[in-house]
Amino acid sequence: xxxxxxxxxxxxxxxxxxxxxxxxxxxxxxxxxxxxxxxxxxxxxxxxxxxxxxxxxxxxxxxxxxxxxxxxxxxxxxxxxxxxxxxxxxxxxxxxxxxxxxxxxxxxxxxxxx
Amino acid sequence: xxxxxxxxxxxxxxxxxxxxxxxxxxxxxxxxxxxxxxxxxxxxxxxxxxxxxxxxxxxxxxxxxxxxxxxxxxxxxxxxxxxxxxxxxxxxxxxxxxxxxxxxxxxxxxxxxxxx
Numbered sequence: 001x002x003x004x005x006x007x008x009x010x011x012x013x014x015x016x017x018x019x020x021x022x023x024x025x026x027x028x029x030x031x032x033x034x035x036x037x038x039x040x041x042x043x044x045x046x047x048x049x050x051x052x053x054x055x056x057x058x059x060x061x062x063x064x065x066x067x068x069x070x071x072x073x074x075x076x077x078x079x080x081x082x083x084x085x086x087x088x089x090x091x092x093x094x095x096x097x098x099x100x101x102x103x104x105x106x107x108x109x110x111x112x113x114x
Numbered sequence: 115x116x117x118x119x120x121x122x123x124x125x126x127x128x129x130x131x132x133x134x135x136x137x138x139x140x141x142x143x144x145x146x147x148x149x150x151x152x153x154x155x156x157x158x159x160x161x162x163x164x165x166x167x168x169x170x171x172x173x174x175x176x177x178x179x180x181x182x183x184x185x186x187x188x189x190x191x192x193x194x195x196x197x198x199x200x201x202x203x204x205x206x207x208x209x210x211x212x213x214x215x216x217x218x219x220x221x222x223x224x225x226x227x228x229x230x
């Protein structure tokens with residue numbers, strides 16, 4: 001059973017398009033995250049979300065927006081895609097986002113903007 | 115803000131050797147959590163080991179162990195009897211005492227290559 005899953009695994013699109021990446025976790029966790037891994041493999045938090053609070057990294061453009069239909073899902077919507085958005089996007093989840101809660105990662109989605 | 119530094123961009127060892135990956139961090143907190151994640155070519159991020167700063171005992175998981183030096187703000191990962199499947203990027207990560215709601219802070223990673 002996959003604990004944290006993402007779809008699609010690969011996404012190729014044109015500049016200016018709007019796209020979404022879906023994330024689902026079956027761990028019963030309360031907190032979910034989106035990370036961006038750039039071409040140099042550097043990982044940086046974009047968002048964390050539970051049913052009470054959305055925390056946004058201040059460096060994330062407002063073209064990016066997380067949407068959570070329920071506790072098990074946190075989708076990432078990206079508007080007006082730019083070349084610099086090309087990266088691998090990871091979803092993760094943790095039990096509560098509290099002290100020491102381990103984060104479990106999905107397989108990643110490689111986004112290529114042409 | 116915390117920073118995490120991994121000073122070895124790439125390392126290469128022979129199979130069955132022992133290898134140590136270094137990680138240092140900077141924080142003003144006294145309690146926090148540290149993690150090592152492995153990212154093989156499959157791209158999946160896999161938790162290797164974790165350490166609570168308030169525990170003096172170094173964490174171990176089978177062939178993986180850490181050397182946690184709190185005063186020096188150092189958190190190195192030792193892999194014993196290295197195997198070909200250990201070939202991967204290894205990331206050190208920091209979590210503040212308040213939890214992971216602000217996300218993990220990662221180092222830039224070390225690419226470990228195990229040679230047959």
